[in-house]
Amino acid sequence: MKYMQIIDRDVSLGRLGKTKFNWRKSMKAGAVLTVALLLSSQAAFAAGTADKDPLIGLNAGQQVQDVYFKNGAIRMDGDLYLPDGFDKNKKYAAIIVTHPGGGVKEQTAGLYAKKLASEGFVTLAFDASHQGDSGGEPRFLENPTERVEDIRSGVDYLSSLAFVSQDRIGALGICAGGGYTINAAMTEHRIKAVGTVSAVDIGLTTRKGWNGDVPVSEQLKLLDSVAKQRTAEANGAEPLYVNYVPQPDANTPRDLREAYEYYRTPRGQHPNSTNQMLFTSIDKMTAFSAFDQMGELLTQPLLLIAGSDAGSLWQSKQAYELANSKKELFVVKGATHMTLYDQPEHVDQAVKKLAPFFKQNI
Numbered sequence: 001m002k003y004m005q006i007i008d009r010d011v012s013l014g015r016l017g018k019t020k021f022n023w024r025k026s027m028k029a030g031a032v033l034t035v036a037l038l039l040s041s042q043a044a045f046a047a048g049t050a051d052k053d054p055l056i057g058l059n060a061g062q063q064v065q066d067v068y069f070k071n072g073a074i075r076m077d078g079d080l081y082l083p084d085g086f087d088k089n090k091k092y093a094a095i096i097v098t099h100p101g102g103g104v105k106e107q108t109a110g111l112y113a114k115k116l117a118s119e120g121f122v123t124l125a126f127d128a129s130h131q132g133d134s135g136g137e138p139r140f141l142e143n144p145t146e147r148v149e150d151i152r153s154g155v156d157y158l159s160s161l162a163f164v165s166q167d168r169i170g171a172l173g174i175c176a177g178g179g180y181t182i183n184a185a186m187t188e189h190r191i192k193a194v195g196t197v198s199a200v201d202i203g204l205t206t207r208k209g210w211n212g213d214v215p216v217s218e219q220l221k222l223l224d225s226v227a228k229q230r231t232a233e234a235n236g237a238e239p240l241y242v243n244y245v246p247q248p249d250a251n252t253p254r255d256l257r258e259a260y261e262y263y264r265t266p267r268g269q270h271p272n273s274t275n276q277m278l279f280t281s282i283d284k285m286t287a288f289s290a291f292d293q294m295g296e297l298l299t300q301p302l303l304l305i306a307g308s309d310a311g312s313l314w315q316s317k318q319a320y321e322l323a324n325s326k327k328e329l330f331v332v333k334g335a336t337h338m339t340l341y342d343q344p345e346h347v348d349q350a351v352k353k354l355a356p357f358f359k360q361n362i
Helices: 105-117 144-159 176-187 202-208 216-234 254-264 279-286 314-321 344-361
Strands: 034-037 038-040 063-071 074-082 092-098 121-125 164-175 191-197 302-309 327-332
Touching: 063 144, 063 279, 074 105, 074 144, 074 164, 092 105, 092 144, 092 176, 105 121, 105 164, 105 344, 121 144, 144 164, 144 176, 144 279, 164 176, 164 254, 164 344, 176 202, 191 279, 191 344, 202 279, 216 279, 302 344, 327 344
Parallel strands: 092 121, 092 164, 164 191, 191 302, 302 327
Antiparallel strands: 034 038, 063 074, 074 121
16 A cells, blocks of 8 residues: 655644544444453544544643654554654654553553643654554454564664654553563663553453453463364455453453543543554464563663552552662552553653653653
C-alpha cells in the first residue's frame, strides 16, 4: 500500500505539516466471533481522522507536532511535545513514551508526554506498529518484537532532531509499554534512563494471566487454539480478533474492570483504541519475556512506579528484584493499575518522581 507523503516540513518546528493516511477507511466490517470467554469482533471504522483528545491540552506556549518516522517499511505516527518556551536553537533532553497494549498515543502515553514536556523535555508519544494511526499490516497485530523495534526507531527519530541532545534520551513505558521499554533498553544503549508506570511483561501476562496463576495446561490449550486458527486462515478463513479488555462480570479482577471503564467509556475512550487484537498475536506474545536477562543487560538507571492496590504490582516487584543497575521501586499509596493512567492525584505523584529522575540521569 502506498503511503501519503509529508507535504510540508518547517525545520523551525513552528509547524510540521503532513497528510495522514486513515486506516479506518480501509477496514471492512466482519462477523462477530467468540473465542473462549472473550467476545471478539471485526468492526468497521468511521471515516475521517480522529480528533486529538481535548483532555490532552497544551500549556500556554507549549506545542505538539504531528510527526512521522519509519520502523523498517512501516510508517510510524507520533505526537512530538515541545516544552514551554521552546527554542529551536537550544539542545533538549528527550523522552520516548510507549503506550499500553491496546492503547494509542492520545491516551495515557500522551498525558505523560505532555506533563513531562512541561518539565522541560522534548517528548514523543507514538502509535505502535499495526495500531492507531501507524502503518503495518495486518491491523491490530500485537508483535512484541516489532513493539521493541518501534522504540528503537523512535530513538532513531529523536536522535535526528537538531534540538535534541543525542546523548540525553530517556524512555518511559506504561503497562505493556513498560515491559517493552525495559526490554528495548537492554540492547538500546542510546536510552540513558528507563522509567515505567504500572509495568507489565505482556509475555508473562499472556502465559500466566493477570494474577500470575494460570497453569501450563491452560497455556497449551490456548496455543492449540492459535495453531488451529492459523491453519484456518492459511486456508482462506477470515482473521479472528479478540478483545484486549473483556466485558466485566462478577469474576473480573478489579484492574480489568477499571480497564474496561478507561478504554470503553468516555473516561479514556478514543476512536483509534478499538479493543481489538488479532488472535494469532498470542503465539508471539507467549514466546516473549520482557524481563529476561535484565540482570545482565540492563545497565541504565531504572525507576518503576506502581500502585499499592494494583493487581499488577507483583510484576514491578519482579522487575525490581531482577535489575542490578541503579534502581528504585516507587509505590503510590492507594493507586491501582489504571488510576496511574489518568487520575490526577496519582498521575501527578508519578510525574513528580519521573521528572527529577530523568533530569538527574539524562
